[in-house]
Amino acid sequence: xxxxxxxxxxxxxxxxxxxxxxxxxxxxxxxxxxxxxxxxxxxxxxxxxxxxxxxxxxxxxxxxxxxxxxxxxxxxxxxxxxxxxxxxxxxxxxxxxxxxxxxxxxxxxxxxxxxxxxxxxxxxxxxxxxxxxxxxxxxxxxxxxxxxxxxxxxxxxxxxxxxxxxxxxxxxxxxxxxxxxxxxxxxxxxxxxxxxxxxxxxxxxxxxxxxxxxxxxxxxxxxxxxxxxxxxxxxxxxxxxxxxxxxxxxxxxxxxxxxxxxxxxxxxxxxxxxxxxxxxxxxxxxxxxxxxxxxxxx
Amino acid sequence: xxxxxxxxxxxxxxxxxxxxxxxxxxxxxxxxxxxxxxxxxxxxxxxxxxxxxxxxxxxxxxxxxxxxxxxxxxxxxxxxxxxxxxxxxxxxxxxxxxxxxxxxxxxxxxxxxxxxxxxxxxxxxxxxxxxxxxxxxxxxxxxxxxxxxxxxxxxxxxxxxxxxxxxxxxxxxxxxxxxxxxxxxxxxxxxxxxxxxxxxxxxxxxxxxxxxxxxxxxxxxxxxxxxxxxxxxxxxxxxxxxxxxxxxxxxxxxxxxxxxxxxxxxxxxxxxxxxxxxxxxxxxxxxxxxxxxxxxxxxxxxxxxxxxxxxxxxxxxxxxxxxxxxxxxxxxxxxxxxxxxxxxxx
Numbered sequence: 072x073x074x075x076x077x078x079x080x081x082x083x084x085x086x087x088x089x090x091x092x093x094x095x096x097x098x099x100x101x102x103x104x105x106x107x108x109x110x111x112x113x114x115x116x117x118x119x120x121x122x123x124x125x126x127x128x129x130x131x132x133x134x135x136x137x138x139x140x141x142x143x144x145x146x147x148x149x150x151x152x153x154x155x156x157x158x159x160x161x162x163x164x165x166x167x168x169x170x171x172x173x174x175x176x177x178x179x180x181x182x183x184x185x186x187x188x189x190x191x192x193x194x195x196x197x198x199x200x201x202x203x204x205x206x207x208x209x210x211x212x213x214x215x216x217x218x219x220x221x222x223x224x225x226x227x228x229x230x231x232x233x234x235x236x237x238x239x240x241x242x243x244x245x246x247x248x249x250x251x252x253x254x255x256x257x258x259x260x261x262x263x264x265x266x267x268x269x270x271x272x273x274x275x276x277x278x279x280x281x282x283x284x285x286x287x288x289x290x291x292x293x294x295x296x297x298x299x300x301x302x303x304x305x306x307x308x309x310x311x312x313x314x315x316x317x318x319x320x321x322x323x324x325x326x327x328x329x330x331x332x333x334x335x336x337x338x339x340x341x342x343x344x345x346x347x348x349x350x351x352x353x354x355x356x357x358x359x360x361x362x363x364x365x366x367x368x369x
Numbered sequence: 370x371x372x373x374x375x376x377x378x379x380x381x382x383x384x385x386x387x388x389x390x391x392x393x394x395x396x397x398x399x400x401x402x403x404x405x406x407x408x409x410x411x412x413x414x415x416x417x418x419x420x421x422x423x424x425x426x427x428x429x430x431x432x433x434x435x436x437x438x439x440x441x442x443x444x445x446x447x448x449x450x451x452x453x454x455x456x457x458x459x460x461x462x463x464x465x466x467x468x469x470x471x472x473x474x475x476x477x478x479x480x481x482x483x484x485x486x487x488x489x490x491x492x493x494x495x496x497x498x499x500x501x502x503x504x505x506x507x508x509x510x511x512x513x514x515x516x517x518x519x520x521x522x523x524x525x526x527x528x529x530x531x532x533x534x535x536x537x538x539x540x541x542x543x544x545x546x547x548x549x550x551x552x553x554x555x556x557x558x559x560x561x562x563x564x565x566x567x568x569x570x571x572x573x574x575x576x577x578x579x580x581x582x583x584x585x586x587x588x589x590x591x592x593x594x595x596x597x598x599x600x601x602x603x604x605x606x607x608x609x610x611x612x613x614x615x616x617x618x619x620x621x622x623x624x625x626x627x628x629x630x631x632x633x634x635x636x637x638x639x640x641x642x643x644x645x646x647x648x649x650x651x652x653x654x655x656x657x658x659x660x661x662x663x664x665x666x667x668x669x670x671x672x673x674x675x676x677x678x679x680x681x682x683x684x685x686x687x688x689x690x691x692x693x694x695x696x697x698x699x700x701x702x703x704x705x706x707x708x709x710x711x712x713x714x715x
Contacts (some may be wrong), residue, residue: 112493161691168436168491172633173690175626179683187676297502297622302496308491342506344501350484353492 082211083330084323089216091322093222093281097299098306098314099226100274105308106247107267108159108169114176116296117181118272120288122280124146124185127194127288140276147272150181155265182293194288198280219281226277227315230270240265247309301345305352321345396546401539406663409538410611416651418546418607421633425599425644430629432560434572434594434599435493439500440466440600440628442481445620446474446504448608449514452615455526456516463526467548467605469490474601475594477504477526482593486586488579489575501622515615523616526610541610548606557640559595568592569638597699600628630682634689636696653685654678 075307097115104112122143129139158173204211245253246263254260279288282295302321306313328344404413426440436495451470454461461469481500508514515523527534534542561566567588570578579585627650635646658674665673684696693700 078430127421152635157692158687165690165694168494171436171494172629173687175629176683176690179686183676183679183681183683187673187680191672191676233528254595297498300498304492321526336510339506339510343499343502346496346502350496350499353496354484354487 080327082318083326085212086216087323087326088319089178089213089220089322090317091302092216092220092315093278093285093318094295094298094302094322095315095318096219096223096274096278096281097295098302099230099297099311100278101303101311102311103230103267103271103274105303107243107244108170108264110159110170110174111167111303111308112177112271113171113296114154114181115271115275115299116293117185118147118150118275119180119279119282119295120290120293121150121181121185121279122190122272122276123196123283123288123292124194124281126276127196127283128189131194143276144273147150147276148269151268151270151272152265154268155261159264160261178293178296178326184291186290191290194283196280196288197248198284206279215284219285222277222281225275226312230311242323243267272284298345301349304346304349317349321348324348370410385691392635393550397543399485401543402520404539404542406576409542411655412609412651413542414538414545415607416540416647417549418603418611419548419628419631420630420644421603421606421650423553423635423647424594424611424640425603426628427638427640427643428556428560428568428599429592431632431636431642432565432572433568433589435482435589436629437489437497437500437593437596438494438505438622438625438629438667439481439497441620441622442500442504442632443597443600444604444624444628445508445617446477446597446605447471448615448620449508449606449617450474450601451605451609452523452525453514457652467602470605471598471601474604475598477499478592478593478597478601481588482597484574485589485593498622501625505617505620515617522616525613525615543609545606548602552602553640556599564588564591573687575582599692623714630686632696633686634696636698639696639698642696642698647699649697650682655683657681 100115100118101112104110104115125146125282126139126143130136134142154177158177159170162170162173203214205214205217234244241261242253242258243266245256245258246260250260252273253263278295279292279324282292286292298321299318302314303319304317305317305321307315325341325348329341333340383711399437400413422444424444426437429435429437447470450473451466454466454469455463458466464649477500481497484496488496512518535541560568567578567583570581570583571588573591575585578588603621607619610617631646631650632645634649635644636642654674657678661674661677679700689696
């Protein structure tokens with residue numbers, strides 16, 4: 072019998088965990104909006120594409136890095152506010168499914184607009200981080216992956232601090248808990264929603280840059296949303312820790328499956344394996360890893 | 370999604386069965402003689418296949434309230450199953466292949482409908498994506514499905530039933546029209562039957578449905594099965610009558626969204642809605658490209674067309690959700706009622 076190659080196993084596992092961090096980063100954008108407004112924002116992937124494409128195009132037009140970042144951020148905030156005004160406000164009190172479908176339409180608009188403005192060619196994005204593998208006692212780890220993981224981790228810490236210790240964060244949590252009670256104590260919902268969408272825009276920007284540097288900035292970037300959905304299903308739509316742990320689990324499971332099972336069925340199972348993992352888990356535990364147990368009242 | 374199937378109100382002088390019969394008369398007796406081949410190939414054939422898919426999805430999403438983002442998977446299952454039954458079973462008539470293809474799609478539908486027994490809402494919608502990706506993967510990965518054709522693109526067999534060949538655009542149109550009419554009629558009967566009422570009960574309130582004795586789990590799986598059957602047959606029409614080839618690439622996520630958009634724009638929980646929605650979604654790109662090249666000339670290339678199409682489509686979805694949540698059907702009914710009132714006064 073062939074000796075099981077533990078070193079290789081750990082290399083795959085760590086590679087999977089690190090790519091899982093990238094999934095989590097996208098998933099966090101969803102969670103932010105879902106928590107506060109109950110909307111599953113399918114347009115998150117399109118926002119990510121828009122942010123990355125805008126940033127790259129600006130940099131290619133010789134706009135300095137920091138300025139391009141600032142302009143893109145302002146643009147994302149503006150889009151967030153516009154979405155709240157034009158799409159969400161008229162749809163207040165409609166079923167969550169209706170809102171979901173609206174964000175589906177929104178994703179078509181944003182994707183179309185991004186490519187209509189900036190063109191459809193593939194842009195390279197260089198964040199100045201060299202992708203040299205590190206050697207940790209025989210296990211090779213990509214430097215870029217480590218950087219991405221660090222960024223994601225600091226995003227999570229920042230968001231957690233923001234949610235826990237600031238007035239705005241407190242207001243977010245109040246709205247997430249009970250919209251009517253939040254209204255009753257004088258929180259302005261439209262303003263809060265606009266802020267949340269702007270925050271999601273920021274997450275989209277960061278995720279877009281990291282993913283863009285990885286895959287190149289192009290249309291398929293908006294498809295990372297499809298990678299984030301099983302993460303959300305697994306972690307629960309309303310939990311940031313869930314998004315993190317879910318992302319790690321999915322990332323690791325996907326890579327391990329591709330390496331160890333993939334060869335028996337012809338490979339390419341990454342496109343659906345995550346969904347199967349998430350579904351299998353949900354059949355056992357329907358509210359996800361950290362999702363709130365829903366009590367349904369008639 | 371709360372509207373119950375809107376039926377023709379009986380207060381009108383026109384009986385309810387008359388408009389569809391008249392429409393069918395025109396479709397069978399007049400259109401084949403005056404239509405150009407462009408009309409058949411670019412508009413009517415995709416329209417018929419997409420309408421049928423819309424009817425199928427509407428049973429699941431509009432009536433039974435289970436949102437599916439994987440319709441294109443069932444189109445693909447239908448198309449590939451029909452192709453393989455036709456290829457591998459000696460002497461099986463085309464009708465047999467089509468029915469078996471529908472049943473195959475229904476079986477796959479039940480499998481991917483199983484999560485609906487435990488999951489609801491978004492969780493279910495996301496889980497139907499599994500069907501989308503798995504089926505597309507399996508069809509591309511295992512070349513057995515496409516009879517080991519090198520390119521993965523295969524020619525569809527000729528349509529013929531009992532020795533009558535449905536060749537040419539008009540023939541394929543009449544074939545599709547007959548299949549769509551038949552299945553739509555059955556779907557219409559279904560939604561006004563006990564099962565149809567059960568669907569609506571489960572959609573509106575699962576707990577209440579259970580209390581009054583609706584077998585919720587059975588009802589959900591039935592909805593998945595019937596919806597997948599219809600979508601599967603629509604897939605056969607799409608591949609055999611419209612495209613004349615069978616390939617996995619055409620049944621992607623965008624196609625699933627297209628079918629979902631058809632029922633949102635047309636009207637959820639309305640059989641007629643699927644036809645309205647499909648008509649709009651087939652004509653919109655054509656009209657947009659005409660309009661674009663007319664207004665902008667050369668600037669309006671296919672890339673720009675593709676993008677502006679996405680934007681218009683997205684905007685339409687949002688507009689309909691905000692202004693006309695019950696879709697084109699309710700818009701149409703309102704216009705008809707108003708015009709009837711105006712004519713009544715004159």
